[in-house]
Amino acid sequence: MSSETLPVFIDTSNGERKQDVSEDPEESEKPRLGEGSEAVSKRQMKKLMRQKQWEEQRELRKQKRKEKRKRKKLERQCQLEPNSDGNDRKRIRRHVVPSTLRLIIDCSFDDLMVLKDIKKLHKQIQRCYAENRRALHPVQFYLTSHGGQLKKNMDENDKGWINWKDIYIKPEHYSELMKKEDLIYLTSDSPNVLKELDESKAYVIGGLVDHNHHKGLTHKQASDHGIDHAQLPLGNFVKMNSRKVLAVNHVFEIILGYLETRDWQEAFFTILPQRKGAVPTDKACENPSHDKQSARLEGGSESDSSEEECSRIELDLPPEEEKQDKENGTEPTVDTALH
Secondary structure (H helix, E strand, O other), rough: OOOHHHHHHHHHHHHHHHHHHHHHHHHHHOOOOOOOOEEEOOHHHHHHHHHHHHOOOHHHHHHHHHHHHHHHHHHHHHHHHHHOOOHHHHHHHHOOOOOOOOOOHHHHHHHOOOHHHHHHHHHHHHHHHHHHOOOOOOOEEEEOOOOHHHHHHHHOOHHHHHHOEEEEEOOOOHHHOOOOEEEEEEEEOOOOOOOOOOOOOEEEEEOOOOOOOOOOOHHHHHOOEEEEEEEEOOHEEEOOOOOOOOHHHHHHHHHHHHHHHOOHHHHHHHOOOOOOOOEEHHHHHHHHHHHHHHHHHHHHOOOEEEEEEOOOOOOOOOOHHHHHHHHHHHOOEEOOOOO
């Protein structure tokens, strides 16, 4: 082939290729990854189709969320008593009768926790504060021995804590703020079982997220300080698949629940997370397999995993990211030993 005819051959083939593309509209509509690359695979095509479908349904999802919010707001309004001024906040707060009971979270274990557990404790304290603010019988809430890693973490991640209301945040130890005869330390290792709450007392919850590395520490501390101690009557009403070790916020919320209902069993079953496998003691007796499983777990486990219940926010994520989040995401767990 001569050098003169070579350019003609190339130009002709390029022209024919352009003509073929124009004559085949379906082939021209196939998405390509880039200039000169091969057509996308079937898997990539499906992904693009899902993405397109997700984009098209964006408004529909937005409308559904809007309707859900309206429905929840209507449900809340139906639960509230009629009020002429139409102020929901005033209707809620009208029936609030503060309790004289003092509830203290002892934060003196700061040096026994790593930063990860400090952050978990911080979130539990946030939950306690929020629940106390909306409770029908809010307690006199204290944070004592507040400082160290906990205060630093709160300063960095929750600067609004300095504006919290109806809470006493003190750097002093609880023994410096309360009379010794008024104090009762709540610990699962105590042989004393509470029958009811004395609202003239100050109950102490150990602010320790330790994964059972310091078992019996709070009970020992209470004994060393000559402070009365007791455990919640959990075993009298509940049979669980795990040890009787609860997160700080669970203990706090159970006490709030009891002050509202004056019923321990109702308070326990309203607050305890489902993964604890809690059942009434009378029903547990009818299910021997449950007893065996509970005994095996209580006797052979050195640690207890207690989930922190966090509010979930609906995110408008693409299907691929949502799938990845479900595969990789796990609910945070909190292990707080009240001992």
